[in-house]
Amino acid sequence: METTLKNKKILITAGPTREYIDPVRFISNESSGKMGYAIAEALHNLGANVILVSGPVSIASTFPNHKTIKVMTGNEMYLECQKHFDSVDIAIFCAAVADYKPKTSSEIKIKKIENEVVLELQKNVDIAFEFGKLKTVNQISVGFALETNNVLENSIGKLKKKNFDLVVMNSPNLNEGFGFDTNKISIIHSDLSTHNFPLKNKKEVALDIISSIKINLRSKQK
Ligand code: C5P
Numbered sequence: 001m002e003t004t005l006k007n008k009k010i011l012i013t014a015g016p017t018r019e020y021i022d023p024v025r026f027i028s029n030e031s032s033g034k035m036g037y038a039i040a041e042a043l044h045n046l047g048a049n050v051i052l053v054s055g056p057v058s059i060a061s062t063f064p065n066h067k068t069i070k071v072m073t074g075n076e077m078y079l080e081c082q083k084h085f086d087s088v089d090i091a092i093f094c095a096a097v098a099d100y101k102p103k104t105s106s107e108i109k110i111k112k113i114e115n116e117v118v119l120e121l122q123k124n125v126d127i128a129f130e131f132g133k134l135k136t137v138n139q140i141s142v143g144f145a146l147e148t149n150n151v152l153e154n155s156i157g158k159l160k161k162k163n164f165d166l167v168v169m170n171s172p173n174l175n176e177g178f179g180f181d182t183n184k185i186s187i188i189h190s191d192l193s194t195h196n197f198p199l200k201n202k203k204e205v206a207l208d209i210i211s212s213i214k215i216n217l218r219s220k221q222k
Contacts, residue, residue, distance in 0.1 A: 003214045006047035011088045015055035017074040019101035022110045031096035033057030038206040053080045074124040092142040093128040132163030146170045187212045
């Protein structure tokens with residue numbers, strides 16, 4: 001019987017987060033959100049019930065607005081995911097959550113008085129790790145890894161630490177991954193088997209990721 005994602009409840013995080021220093025300044029990263037939105041759109045078109053929790057992005061997407069929860073900070077993203085994680089079949093952690101956030105955030109704009117300022121940072125909540133601890137045997141979680149060195153070893157480390165069923169390894173090279181329309185991925189499964197894909201448009205990459213999710217779902221249903 002064909003494995004279908006129709007009516008499956010799927011949570012997706014996408015985009016960067018902003019960690020505020022004061023009301024107008026923040027720490028963030030280059031994530032465009034394109035990969036997460038492409039996956040959300042493709043799954044929605046397959047009839048899945050998708051909830052997209054997105055950091056600030058500016059991309060054209062046909063994914064329905066009413067199914068998108070917009071957030072700014074990693075903590076806001078975590079709190080929104082908390083509302084849905086228990087009830088989802090699949091969680092796809094695509095967001096590039098800022099690893100660190102300022103220890104304190106000023107409520108008013110910081111004045112340019114000092115010649116030097118020191119910004120103290122603290123670790124941000126690791127959303128995928130927190131939900132990895134809560135994941136049940138019937139749930140599938142997918143993570144992403146962008147590594148410049150020891151790619152396979154570091155990605156396997158993430159698979160285990162964050163209790164992912166699949167890890168999508170992105171390339172940090174030009175035209176591949178962050179900010180671009182194309183991506184070159186490899187997918188590691190929980191049995192550590194790896195599948196390499198050629199450079200493709202992110203919409204096509206989304207379909208490859210979905211095929212791997214279906215394989216995983218099929219093996220869980222056996
Ligand atoms: O540890 P690293 O940031 O490389 O892990 C990447 C994976 O973990 C991605 O799936 C990302 O969405 C997720 N993640 C997260 N919360 C964080 C950091 C990463 O959900 N604070």
